[in-house]
Amino acid sequence: MLIAIPLAILLKDHHKIAEACLQVAGIIQTIPSLAILGLLIPIVGIGTVPAVIALVLYAIMPMFQNTYAGLTEIAPNLEEAATAFGLTKWKKLQRLELPLAMPMILSGIRISLVMIIGTATLAALIGGGGLGTFILTGIQSNNNTYVIIGAILSAILAFFFSWLLKFISTNTHRMRIGLVAILILICGFGGYKGYQAIRPAPTKVVIAGKMGSEPDILIHMYKDLIQQEDPRAEVTLKPNFGGTTFLFKALQSNQIDIYPEFTGTVNQQIIKTNQKTGSDPQKTYRLAKRELEQRYQMRYLKPMQYQNGYALVVSSQFAKEHHLTKMSQLASYNNEITAGFDPDFYQLHDGYPGLKGPYGYDFKNVKTMEPTIRYKAIANNRVNVVDGYTTDPQIPQYHLKMLKDDRHFFPPYQGAPLMKESFAKHNPKVVKALNKLSGKVTTEEMQQMNYDVTVKKESAAKVAHRYLVQHHLLHK
Structure with a gap:
């Protein structure tokens, strides 16, 4: 708000510059959030900081666009009347333009608020925490309860803040009370941080x-x-x-x-x-x-x-059909194999690239996917070979067959x-x-x-x- 709304006010009489800013904000809006987070990591590191920067970038467009539209779409006769009454530029903004544009400005704030609450769940991918941690944990542990908890709480948060903003904006009295409450929260947060700074520092x-x-x-x-x-x-x-x-x-x-x-x-x-x-x-x-x-x-x-060493795992049916017990036997069926590999395994010297030499692998199709997803893929016959670890519980869970590393390729993993x-x-x-x-x-x-x-x-x-x-x- 501190960036988008003042910028729109400054540029309301400079249409070409405002249009250029809208174009830039629109381009930022179209960049995938994961790409922005990835670009920010080398510059500001990981955690909360890149997440907040990305959310600010995404929030600017709706607020800037709505504020600019609200200020520039005021009827010309009202602007002329204000000038005729001798109002200065500042008084005109204060008494005419901002009150008339306020519904559009608040609408832009609500759109940004709801949008970034949903986007904020991605912060969990870069160590920013938040409700996205529930969703990510649920996906990785194959636990839909966590996914549902994260999704529902994110939706409730978005609805609550959307309603709260609408509630306090219906009249001036409520808006003043809301601003006072926000200031109290800020002061309380500042006092807590100050106390943390002066108390004996724990490990x-x-x-x-x-x-x-x-x-x-x-x-x-x-x-x-x-x-x-x-x-x-x-x-x-x-x-x-x-x-x-x-x-x-x-x-x-x-x-x-x-x-x-x-x-x-x-x-x-x-x-x-x-x-x-x-x-x-x-x-x-x-x-x-x-x-x-x-x-x-x-x-x-x-x-x-x-x-926790690497292993190649096949479905029981595929192993039975081709009489597979050892990794060396897979090369005979290169043209029949669709493999699902973890991104690390797909690139490591101790993974698929290294296996090509001693085992002669050249699989027909190789897809990269996250660890939990690859087991679901082989269980649903979407792939017939996946990489696994010797401690993976999905191997007995899905009745899969772990092939013996008969050429002793995989190194120790402790x-x-x-x-x-x-x-x-x-x-x-x-x-x-x-x-x-x-x-x-x-x-x-x-x-x-x-x-x-x-x-x-x-x-x-x-x-x-x-x-x-x-x-x-x-x-x-």
């Missing part, structure tokens, strides 16, 4: 996770262990935060403090050794730890026990907390707490926890807490 930790149930479980384990070690710690979780590259850049730019990363992913996607990772888990971890420390001044804590060396030095209690997970959690235990979240619809927080208590890592 603040921001933990993010990749898409899916498993990273969500891990970050909740991290949170419980850290708060047990340091009760004053304020831990903020950002689940379903994005892919490897996105999270690593967020860690580098101090947008987050910790995230769980896998040894094989570090070697192939972050430090990019450009050579096949060995099959020894300890050597793989040592290489990842050394390179992260030397190149990026990051500390990679000791990994957990379980292996998860461990990754953080900056400077953060680790300043927060020894956090490091001590997270080291309790070293060597813990078997592959079977992680698959069961994933099953509890994805299939049984239990919350990741509850599943993580239960495991820690049962294995005496956390007090009840």
